[in-house]
Amino acid sequence: xxxxxxxxxxxxxxxxIAAAIFVLGMSYRMLHLxxxxxxxxxxxxxxxxxxxxxxxxxxxSFVLPELSARGKFTVVAxxxxxxxxxxxxxxxxxxxxxxRAILKFGWPALPRSVIDIAxxxxxxxxxxxxxxxIIDPVKRLLSDFQDYLTWALTFLPLLTGFMLLxxxxxxxxxxxxxxxxxxxxxxxxxPFTKLAHMFSTFVSRWYNGAxxxxxxxxx
Amino acid sequence: MAxxxxxxxxxxxxxxxxxxxxxxxxxxxxxxxxxPGSAVAIAAALAKAKRPxxxxxSFQECTGCTESLTRSHSPTLESLIFxxxxxxxxxxxxxxxxxxxxxxxxxxxxxxxxKYLLLVDGSIPTKDGGVYxxxxxxxxxxxxxxxxxxxxxxxxxxxxxxxxxxxxxxxNPTGAVAVSDLIKDKPIINISGCPPIPAVITGVxxxxxxxxxxxxxxxxxxxxxxxxxxxxxxxxxxxxYDQGKFAKTFDDEGARNGWCLYELGCKGPTTHNACATxxxxxxxxxxxxxxxxxxxxxEPNFWDAGSFYAPLPAPSADVTTIAEVAAVxxxxxxxxxxxxxxxxxxxxxxxxxxxxxxxx
Numbered sequence: 001x002x003x004x005x006x007x008x009x010x011x012x013x014x015x016x017i018a019a020a021i022f023v024l025g026m027s028y029r030m031l032h033l034x035x036x037x038x039x040x041x042x043x044x045x046x047x048x049x050x051x052x053x054x055x056x057x058x059x060x061s062f063v064l065p066e067l068s069a070r071g072k073f074t075v076v077a078x079x080x081x082x083x084x085x086x087x088x089x090x091x092x093x094x095x096x097x098x099x100r101a102i103l104k105f106g107w108p109a110l111p112r113s114v115i116d117i118a119x120x121x122x123x124x125x126x127x128x129x130x131x132x133x134i135i136d137p138v139k140r141l142l143s144d145f146q147d148y149l150t151w152a153l154t155f156l157p158l159l160t161g162f163m164l165l166x167x168x169x170x171x172x173x174x175x176x177x178x179x180x181x182x183x184x185x186x187x188x189x190x191p192f193t194k195l196a197h198m199f200s201t202f203v204s205r206w207y208n209g210a211x212x213x214x215x216x217x218x219x
Numbered sequence: 220m221a222x223x224x225x226x227x228x229x230x231x232x233x234x235x236x237x238x239x240x241x242x243x244x245x246x247x248x249x250x251x252x253x254x255p256g257s258a259v260a261i262a263a264a265l266a267k268a269k270r271p272x273x274x275x276x277s278f279q280e281c282t283g284c285t286e287s288l289t290r291s292h293s294p295t296l297e298s299l300i301f302x303x304x305x306x307x308x309x310x311x312x313x314x315x316x317x318x319x320x321x322x323x324x325x326x327x328x329x330x331x332x333x334k335y336l337l338l339v340d341g342s343i344p345t346k347d348g349g350v351y352x353x354x355x356x357x358x359x360x361x362x363x364x365x366x367x368x369x370x371x372x373x374x375x376x377x378x379x380x381x382x383x384x385x386x387x388x389x390x391n392p393t394g395a396v397a398v399s400d401l402i403k404d405k406p407i408i409n410i411s412g413c414p415p416i417p418a419v420i421t422g423v424x425x426x427x428x429x430x431x432x433x434x435x436x437x438x439x440x441x442x443x444x445x446x447x448x449x450x451x452x453x454x455x456x457x458x459x460y461d462q463g464k465f466a467k468t469f470d471d472e473g474a475r476n477g478w479c480l481y482e483l484g485c486k487g488p489t490t491h492n493a494c495a496t497x498x499x500x501x502x503x504x505x506x507x508x509x510x511x512x513x514x515x516x517x518e519p520n521f522w523d524a525g526s527f528y529a530p531l532p533a534p535s536a537d538v539t540t541i542a543e544v545a546a547v548x549x550x551x552x553x554x555x556x557x558x559x560x561x562x563x564x565x566x567x568x569x570x571x572x573x574x575x576x577x578x579x
Contacts, residue, residue, distance in 0.1 A: 002439060004518045007489065008525070012536035019538045020545045027549030035557035093463055094532045097482055101533035102542070112463030172449055172488040176531065 003173050010180040018184035019102075025191025030199050045214050052213025053206040060205045073132060077125045084122025085158065088115055092165075112165075119162050126155050146193055153189050156182035226428075227266035240266075247425045250418065250497065251434065251444035264429040271428065272327050272335040274366055275309040278359040279352050279386040279395055280341030284377035285311050287414035288421075304424065307335075310354075321355050328369050336427070337370035339363065339398050342379040342386045346394025363401060372406045372433055373398060376420060381409035381440070382519035389523050399440060408433050409440040411492075413516035418497045419445045439519065441491065450487035450505075450513045453495035456480065474510065484528040485512030492517040 001009070063075050089095060093109035100106035130151055133139045160179040163169050170178075190196055212219035230240055244265065245258040253261075277285070289312070306312065307327035308320070315323055327335060341359075344351035349360035367373060375398040378384040386395035399407050410420055423442055426434045434442040451457065459465070459479040466473035466480055479485070487495075490513050494505040506513060512528075515521040525535040 002519050004489070004515075004520055004524065008520065008523075008535055011525070011534055015534050015538055016536055016541045019542050022545075023542045024545035024549040024552075027546045028553045029549075031550050031553035032557060035553060037557075037561075093465060093482070094530070097530040098532040098534070101529065102538050104539070109463065112461070115463070167452075172451060176489065 003177065007173055007177045007180075010177055010184065014181065014184050018187040022187040022190055026196065026199060029191055029196055030203065033200060033203055041214065043214075046216030047213045049210040049214045052219065053208075053210035056209025056212070056219045057202055057205045059209075074129070077129050077132070080121050081125035081129065084118040084120075084125065085154075087118040088122060088158070088161070091115065092161075116165075119158065119165070123155075123158050123162060126151070126158065130155075150189070150193050150195050153182075153186045154195070157186055225267055226270075244425075247422055250422055250493075251426060251442070252447075253444075261425065261429045265425060270305040272331040273304045273306050273338055274324060274327055274335055274370075275306060275312075275338040275340070276359075276362060276366060277310045278339065278341030278343050278363070278380070279393065280377065280379050281385075282311055283414040284340040285309070288417050304336075317355075324366075328366060332369040334371050335369065336424075337366050337373045338376050339373060339380045340376040342383045342395040342397060343401060344386070344393035344395050345401075346392075351393035360401070363398070367402045367405055370405055372408065372427070373402060374420075374423065375399065375407060375409045375411075375440075377415055378411045378413045378516055378519075378521070381411040384413065385522050387520075406433050407440055408436060408442060411439075411441055411446070411517040411519075413514075413521075415517070416445070416493055416497050416499065419493060437491070441517075445493040445497075446491040446517065448491065450490045450492055450495050450507070454487055454507060455495070456507060469510065480507060480510075480512040482530045483512050484526060484530055486515030486518075486521070486524075486527075486531065487513040488531060490515040490518055 063079075087110065090099075091110035092115045093112075096106050096109050133143055133147070133151075157179060160175060160182050164172065164175040164179050167175075169175070186195070190198065209219050227237070227240065231237075241258065241262050244262040245255075248255070248258040248261055275285075305327075308324040310320075313320055313323070341352075343349070343359045343363055345360060349358035352359045354362060375381040379386055379395075380398050383391075383395055383397045383400075386393060387397070397409075399409070408423060410423060412419070419442070422445065423434060426442070426444075434444055437443050437446055439446075451460070454460075456477060456479045459477070460481055464473065464476075464478045465482040466476075466478045467482060468474065469483065474480075481488070485507065487507065494513070495507070498505045498508075514527050515524065518524075525533070529535075
């Protein structure tokens with residue numbers, strides 16, 4: 001298989017396999033989570049489940065002051081990584097080209113300089129978080145193989161993507177192939193690892209909010 | 220006494236001065252990224268070079284490669300250099316026809332056995348014994364094997380000969396293959412492109428005449444000097460790519476401003492060729508300068524690598540349908556398994572017997 005064939009394969013069959021596993025896995029996992037259900041509470045509700053659930057889904061996107069006092073570094077670096085990652089993922093023109101081909105609609109891209117800053121900050125935050133995870137005794141103790149695996153699977157697309165955009169290290173064909181391959185590995189891994197939090201985090205936030213709302217207490 | 224068969228002498232005969240000849244050698248040296256001093260070495264070697272016998276076989280092709288070489292812009296030093304080889308057999312260019320033509324090939328193959336250069340353009344059909352393309356009643360397959368035996372080296376001119384090209388595109392009805400798929404025991408140099416750049420063909424020949432060996436090749440057998448970098452690497456629109464400025468249609472403001480054609484399907488970033496530097500039609504320009512993206516014609520399977528107008532990041536196969544089917548299947552599996560869970564729970568509740576004092 002020559003480099004062009006390999007690129008064609010990762011853009012086609014490889015992407016089909018990865019997308020099928022990702023979408024099937026996540027749709028199964030999320031719906032199964034929702035359908036688990038709870039026993040119907042016979043108590044008189046003291047507030048709205050839905051309204052408070054949705055509110056918490058939104059509100060938990062911001063750090064609680066009492067949490068930010070502890071582990072300020074983790075919170076700040078975590079935010080930088082997530083924001084940088086999402087900005088790069090959804091607002092780089094090449095990514096919009098790809099998503100438009102799949103979703104049949106698109107949106108305007110952000111200027112390249114903004115993407116560059118977002119990507120660099122995101123990469124730096126990930127490296128800092130890994131170093132902290134290794135240096136900090138508590139974090140190290142809490143970490144298992146999956147934590148390092150998911151870190152690597154998330155880091156590779158960012159790194160290869162940045163190298164591709166800035167023509168660093170290898171030729172375009174090689175880097176594009178590596179970048180798409182790394183994304184496919186990430187997509188395949190998401191439903192089977194804690195990376196599934198990209199969706200489940202909103203389900204659990206809603207659940208926490210709804211359960212507090214039902215009882216009329218602060219979540 | 221001057222060697223009347225030498226290149227320098229023949230050039231002088233055609234009114235080409237030594238100065239012009241040296242300029243050509245310097246251009247060739249820089250084109251092939253050789254050190255500056257090597258221009259003199261090229262000149263010395265070429266001046267003395269005897270005309271090597273060249274046999275040019277045309278198989279499943281469109282003659283575009285020959286057109287590219289001969290009709291580039293005349294008269295050029297490139298085309299004169301081409302005159303300087305002894306082209307003993309070439310369908311399109313030779314005067315002889317029929318038996319006489321075939322005889323000249325046989326004669327050259329015998330007289331220069333082990334020494335002649337074999338140039339091939341076009342792919343070779345292999346299905347059904349190679350009956351889909353024949354010359355003088357003999358299959359291309361047969362002719363290639365025969366001619367390859369006594370060749371010093373083989374030059375596959377054009378993407379069809381180098382990688383199979385358009386005849387090999389799906390569904391490949393004739394079972395077409397590239398030269399390198401059939402010949403394994405001879406040095407093969409691939410000069411890909413549809414067609415290849417004339418200066419690249421003459422450059423490789425000049426290199427062979429100068430050094431007596433083939434130039435350094437990449438992993439696909441192409442001379443690194445010409446195929447070492449991509450169109451994108453040297454594209455004059457590259458600054459717009461780096462700034463993220465793209466033409467969205469062939470007639471929008473971006474297109475008029477000469478912005479990058481990446482989103483319109485340009486394959487420049489993954490295409491290795493020298494178009495952006497050597498250019499076409501006597502340096503007039505290359506496709507991107509004419510406002511059209513690169514098709515990637517010097518790469519294998521370019522015809523089957525998705526639409527010419529789909530941007531590089533776009534999937535090369537239908538992902539949308541697969542994702543839709545996967546979403547529905549996943550949801551159905553979740554509903555079915557949840558129903559099973561609930562049924563199991565219900566059965567367990569029904570089967571549950573309350574503990575009484577008596578049991579204790």
